Amino acid sequence: MGHGYQAIKWYPFKRGYDGWIAAFVAVFIAVFLVGLYAFAPPGQFYSPVQALMRATGSCAFACLTIVLCIGPLARLHSVFLPILFNRRHLGVATFLIALTHAGLVxxxxxxxGVVSPALSLLTSNTAYDRLAGFPFETLGALALIWLFVMAATSHDFWNSNLGPGLWKALHMGVYGVYALIIGHVALGALQxxxxxxFLAMVLSSLGLVSGLHLLTALVSRRAQQASADEIDWIDAGPALDIPENRARIIQPISGERIAVFRYAGKISAISNVCRHQGGPLGEGRVIDGCVTCPWHGFQYRPEDGQSPPPFTEKVATYRVRLDARRHVLIDPTPLPPGTATAPALIQEIPA
Amino acid sequence: MKNHQRRAHLLIWLAMTPALAGLVWLAVLTRPAAAPLAGFVEPR
Structure with missing residues (x-):
């Protein structure tokens, strides 16, 4: 436990992000309430608490859907990267809205009653052996507990202390939460x-989230097959086709992806996996001479894969050279993290 | 994201998509149309 706590740094982008979240939640709940009362079937009555219960539950479900869509969207197109940054804020908002929903229930x-509300929730219906009348509240309670765990550990302090692997595994639990919520809604509200x-909302969420994840996996596999023609050095294409201060991502047949950066007339290659949370470094930019992760801004020097002092993170580097056509050639064998290797100079025309 | 994590994501969604869609389908099929309040705990 050698990592100290650092207070959250607030700046205009982060405030704006949270402002948009608050605005979305307010508008969603308002529109939902209007729609609920305006289009309620004959004979269906909602007290204000019941209506709010529906509104907050649906809002939390919508927020969770957006949280899950942000990752694949950002991988499909860089225009979505800004909403990936601080995605955890939307995750925490999802927990708070779900908590409000649970409180209202x-x-x-x-x-x-004579027993405590939580005990009453978990024991008043124990018909776990059938779908109709299933105690769907338990599924919601389990999801809420896991949302709390993720919200409570969302700060970088926990990422540092738990380690990126454990932290990521913990937060991949969001897929389990989504499955629990689908069960909670299908066996509860949809009954x-x-x-x-209501059914359309659930099916569109499921279609969107599943479809985007599967589409991203398909695109990723195609990119992998497209670069499978390596022999020894990988041809990463013309150096001048890489935009200045940007990268091209290469997938070797075996091993992790490689980010090939062009900057200041030079070409360097480093691992595509950020040491912080596994972010795609190749989708980031070179800022102030350092490769900057698009997820949370962790930086690495392109020549040696080391974070600038006082930071200590290191990623693997790769040997690069240019051929006579000025194509970038990459040795796919990773050098140990933090190993300095000479960048290829675009101005030099190889013999 | 590492390669094994990418594969794990793919497997998770390949398994979860039909499972969740099936659950929603079953839940709607077994919906007690004549008893709109079924499945909900009544206020005490």
């Missing part, structure tokens, strides 16, 4: 709400 259905809008 406990207050409305389980408060004031009562017969309006097609």
């Amino acid at each position: 406990l207050f409305w259905y389980h408060y004031g 009562r709400e017969t309006a097609p809008a």
Whole structure:
């Protein structure tokens, strides 16, 4: 436990991001409430608490859907990268909205009895052996607990202390949370709400989240096959085709992806995997002479893969050279993290 | 993202997509249309 806590740094982009989240939540809940009362089937009545319960539950579900879509969207196109940055804020907002939903449920259905509200929630229905009337509340409670764990450990302090591997595994639990929520909604709200809008909301969320993840995996596999013609050195294409201060990502047949950067008339290659949370360095830019991760801004010098002092992160580097056509050739064998290797100079025309 | 993580993501979604879609389908099929309040705990 050698990592110290650093307070969250607030700056205009982060405030703006949170402002958009708050605005989205407010507009969603307002529109949902109007729609719920305006289009309620005949004979269907919602008290204000019940309506808010529906609104907050649906809003948390929508936020979770967006959280899950941001990752694949950012991998498909860099225009979505800004919303990937600080995605955790949306995750924490999702937890807070879900907590409000749970609080309303406990207050409305389980408060004031002889047993505690939480116990009442978990024990009033134990029909786990059938789908109709399944105690869907338990699924929601489990999802809420895991959302809390992820929200509580979202700060970089926990990423440093738990280590990137454990932290990532912990937060991959968001897929489990999504499955629990789908079960919670399908066996709960969808049992009562017969309006097609509710089913459409669940199916569009599932289609969007699953579709984007599968599409991203497909695109990624195609990119991998396209670069499978390596023999010894990998031809990474013309050096001048790489935009200045940007990278081209190469997938060797075996091993991790390689980010080939062009900057200041030079070409260097480093691992595509950021040491912080595994972010795609090749989708970042060279800022102030350092490769900057698009996810959280961790930086590495392109020549040796080391973070500038006082930071100590290191990524693997790769030997590069240019051939007579000025194509970039990469030795796919990674050098130990932090190993300095000479960049290829674009101005020099090889013999 | 490392290669094994990428493969894990693919496998997770290949498995989860039909499972969740099936669950929603089953839940809708077994919906008790005549009892709109079924599945909900009544206020005490």
